[in-house]
Amino acid sequence: MVLDCVVIGGGPSGLNASLVLGRAKKNIILFDEDKPRNAVTYESHGFITRDGIKPSEFKRIAKEDFKKYPNISIYNHRVIDIKKENQFFIIHTEKGHSYQSRKIILSTGLRDVMPRIEGIHHFYGTSLFSCPFCDGWELKDRPLVVISEDERAFHMAKMIFNWSKDLVVCTNGKNIFTDEQKQLFTKKNIQVIEGEIEALQGDNGHLQTIKFKNGKEIERKGGFVTTELKQASSLAQALGCMMNKIGGIETDNMGRTNIEGVYAGGDNAVIAPAQLIIAASEGSRAAMGVVGDLVNEDFNA
Structure with missing residues (x-):
């Protein structure tokens, strides 16, 4: 089966992107390696209704929300390579599995260098x-x-x-x-x-x-x-995505990168300020970009 979209990264950006895609009736997989930037953080703040929540609890509640949508799958696999063949992307995981998808959202986040x-x-x-x-x-x-x-x-x-x-x-x-x-x-x-x-x-x-x-x-x-921020994954560079002056993935206002079919959202695209609520909104925006482009492609086919 060819998926509509694969979301890589299970932080707030990837989680929110997955929810928007699922509610748009798209068949997707969220790959969550579960190695978040905020792993050392005991509480997350500034997100209305969730102020002070533990990051692990935030993720647990998000995944509970997904249970209403059978078209959303979550795999705890690390994606090691993505190649584009004709109009599809081939996604390879460390477990030796391969998947086909029409679109990709990179929500792989950043890492802090102290x-x-x-x-x-x-x-x-x-x-x-x-x-x-x-x-x-x-x-x-x-x-x-x-x-x-x-x-x-x-x-x-x-x-x-x-x-x-x-x-x-x-x-x-x-x-x-x-x-x-x-x-x-x-x-x-x-x-x-x-x-x-x-x-x-x-x-x-x-x-x-x-x-x-x-x-x-x-x-x-x-x-x-103040920390130095680095991309947590090399997938964007390997795909040929352009980077901005501060090391984020360059996108348009709907999360599209310079590589057709590849979108980015969250800290890895925005970089500053790195807040839960901003990352989630960036994931939502990228997902809307994906849905809009898929609808246009299918409607005009």
């Missing part, structure tokens, strides 16, 4: 985060740190200042601020420390101390870090 600082992974997702809109409320009014090694530090510091006025900005040895920016920080009583960080210290994921290589130590109760 600054090379000892101990940083112990705190990420518990007391150190990357998105203030997702986790700022939980850290409000605490002594916080912003760790950033590039020009995003100034914007991030301004944003975090909304949630806490007790703020220190650490650049881990990088000289990234202009004199004007430093003066503004001084005016707002925001301390800037440009020394290299030796290690982050604390217990059970809760940050307590930042130790610098010059021997200095400061106490902080949490904070935010």
Whole structure:
């Protein structure tokens, strides 16, 4: 059987795309490797009716919704290769299975690359985060740190200042601020420390101390870090999809990539801000693009 669409990636984007496709009477498979970017996150925020939900519970409820639609199948397989043959895509999985589909939605997401600082992974997702809109409320009014090694530090510091006025900005040895920016920080009583960080210290994921290589130590109760974002999968590049300037998959306003029949939605296409509700809406939009194109093709045949 030739499927109408294959969705690759079972995060909020892929889940919402699958729901829209299923409700449009399309026969689809969702391939969910179940290795989400937010695996370290205990709660997801900012999604109305689901504020504070565990990511695993969000996924469980989503898959319960699918049971009403027998045309949606979910396979916990990793897709390793996609080739286009004539008008169809051939999808190969690590289990040696092959599937044919008219369309593809890539919702494979991103992965965070942390600054090379000892101990940083112990705190990420518990007391150190990357998105203030997702986790700022939980850290409000605490002594916080912003760790950033590039020009995003100034914007991030301004944003975090909304949630806490007790703020220190650490650049881990990088000289990234202009004199004007430093003066503004001084005016707002925001301390800037440009020394290299030796290690982050604390217990059970809760940050307590930042130790610098010059021997200095400061106490902080949490904070935010700017990470480098990379595509979690190489499938888009292998298919020849164009990438935008910040590393996301280039799409039009309906999720279409430059490769006919290939669509993208979610963090891997948008990149910023990486929020649950935005990823879900991007998946919905890509699915609508798929449905619209399938309807046009079949109606005009």
